[in-house]
Amino acid sequence: MSGTLCIDGIAVPFSDGQTIIEAARSAGVYIPYLCHRPGYAPYGSCKLCTVKVNGRTNTACTLPAADGQTVISNSPDLQHDRQRITQMLFVEGNHFCPSCEKSGNCQLQAVAYHQNMLDNHYPHFYAQRELDASHPDILIDHDRCIFCNLCVRASKEKDGKEVFGIAGRGIHKRLIVNSPTGKLKDSDISVNDEAAHVCPTGAILVKRSAYLAPIGARIYDHHPISEVACEKEVIKAGEASGYPSCDQTKLAQNGGPDSHYAATMPPAPDIKHDR
Structure with missing residues (x-):
């Protein structure tokens, strides 16, 4: 079944099986998210995509699109x-x-x-979490993990390995490595695994691509995430602007992306770098 819903006054068509966020993205309408990724089962943990649907709040990444829905996203x-x-x-x-x-x-x-975030507003937590650099190709900075579960889901659903897991609750919640020692070096993760490339922050890094482009020489998007999140073009090396690249499939650094890490979707991160 297909139909049309309305997002902030914009008529958005949808196809059978699409969620609100998928329909919005197909129509070029940006709804913020961090834990969603096309091709993955709906998860709804980050709550950034929360919208009002016919007056009730729901997460746009989990709620199926329905004909006649009135969705408010930018109130x-x-x-x-x-x-x-x-x-x-x-x-x-x-x-x-x-x-x-x-x-x-x-x-x-x-x-x-x-989100026009100009300050942190809240006191800093200063969590003490370890950095695992034991693997020859991949590094985990546990202090930068936002518990989006993308690496957990990627390892299980896409790589078939279950390298990662989440343990604990509240302030004791943490990302764990399913290996005899709890270290990444003793797991069966590979640098080519999707789980190594889905992190939306700096928590999981491929060592050989780290600082490949110095911070002062990086390529930036010409427009903010709300305008580029649904685009599929690759920015050519040498183009520069003032916005952080929200879509790492579009980022071309030092001469352009390498096909070694094939992009699967924008705007969630899939780094394309030389090994």
Whole structure:
């Protein structure tokens, strides 16, 4: 079944089986998110995509599109809530952008720009979490994990390995590695696994691509995430602007992306770098 729904006054057609966020993205309408990824089962953990549907709040990544729905995404209260969620993510972990390898190439950073986040608002948590650099190709900075579960789902659903898991609750929640020692070096993850490339922050990094392009020389999108999230073109090397790249499938650094890491979708991160 197909039909049409209305998002912030815009008529948006949808196909059978699409969620609201999928229909919106197909129509070029941006709804913020961090834990959603096309091709993955709906998850709804980050709550950034919360919208009002016929007067009731729902997550756009989990609610199926239906004919005649009236969806509000950009109301002041929803924008305020998204900004507060983003601010809480920043203070909960080590998200000091100037010192992060993903700065300028980070979906969380791009969302913060979109939400007009000018400060953290809340006191910083200063969590003490380890950095696992034991694997020869992949690094985990647990202090930058936002618990989107994308790596967990990618490893299980796409790679068939279950390398990652989430343990604990509340402030004790943490990303774990399913290996005898709990270290990444003793797991069966490969640099070519999808789980190594889906992180929307700097929590999981491929070592050989880290700082491949120095922060001061990185390529930026010409437009904010709300305008580029639904585009599929690749930015050519040498183009520059002032926005963090929210879509790492579009980012071309140092001469252009390499096909070694094939892009599967925008705007969630799939880094294309030389090994």
